[in-house]
Amino acid sequence: QVQLVESGGGVVQPGRSLRLSCAASGFTFNTYGMHWVRQAPGKGLEWVAIISYDGSKTYYTDSVKGRFTISRDNSDNTLHLQMNSLRAEDTAVYYCAKDPLKFGYSFGHGLDYWGQGTPVAVSS
Amino acid sequence: QTVVTQEPSVTVSPGGTVTLTCASNTGAVTSGSSANWFQQKPGQVPRSLIWLTTNKHSWTPARFSGSLVGDKAALTLSGVRPEDEADYYCLLYSGGAWVFGGGTRVTVL
Numbered sequence: 370q371v372q373l374v375e376s377g378g379g380v381v382q383p384g385r386s387l388r389l390s391c392a393a394s395g396f397t398f399n400t401y402g403m404h405w406v407r408q409a410p411g412k413g414l415e416w417v418a419i420i421s422y423d424g425s426k427t428y429y430t431d432s433v434k435g436r437f438t439i440s441r442d443n444s445d446n447t448l449h450l451q452m453n454s455l456r457a458e459d460t461a462v463y464y465c466a467k468d469p470l471k472f473g474y475s476f477g478h479g480l481d482y483w484g485q486g487t488p489v490a491v492s493s
Numbered sequence: 494q495t496v497v498t499q500e501p502s503v504t505v506s507p508g509g510t511v512t513l514t515c516a517s518n519t520g521a522v523t524s525g526s527s528a529n530w531f532q533q534k535p536g537q538v539p540r541s542l543i544w545l546t547t548n549k550h551s552w553t554p555a556r557f558s559g560s561l562v563g564d565k566a567a568l569t570l571s572g573v574r575p576e577d578e579a580d581y582y583c584l585l586y587s588g589g590a591w592v593f594g595g596g597t598r599v600t601v602l
Contacts, residue, residue, distance in 0.1 A: 413580075413594075414539060469550070476586060480584070
């Protein structure tokens, strides 16, 4: 069965960096695009980024462009989110999620399976 | 900057039918918007219901269906059950990014 397990969250000061990881299993990781989605406390969902199945294309929401980098290691089935210059407004639970379509377009087709999420708190 | 708009809240009776909509400020929602729908209950991880406007996942109950209605994406819940009480979010693709709507709280009363 598909499993996505995030790690790397925690408390960090504004301006510092954090790297999130998502370990994938139960499917052929290198054939699906992968997303990051976040949810601030008591708020709605916000899409963050997507990476194509081969890692060649990435897309970001405007608020994280230039600060966050999505990447993947298809040799060990892991997705990453490098978050630099963190701000208080980046405080959220971060979820990794799988795209539904194998070998899909680089910008993806949506989300099917989600991880349990990892919390990030940016505070001094 | 794309803004996706959903009804803030709706109330439906058990056994009834309700349609939630999802609009974009950039124009009509089309098949190219690749609408997705998600359900989230308090304290839980979101659950995917619909992708590419009308496609159900293997776990999506038959009473949920996705469509385009006018210039919006729509999620219809038929034969509503008490356990359908939740927040529902749509997700649209627009110009190189995905954007969630603000969510609709569905109350079953």
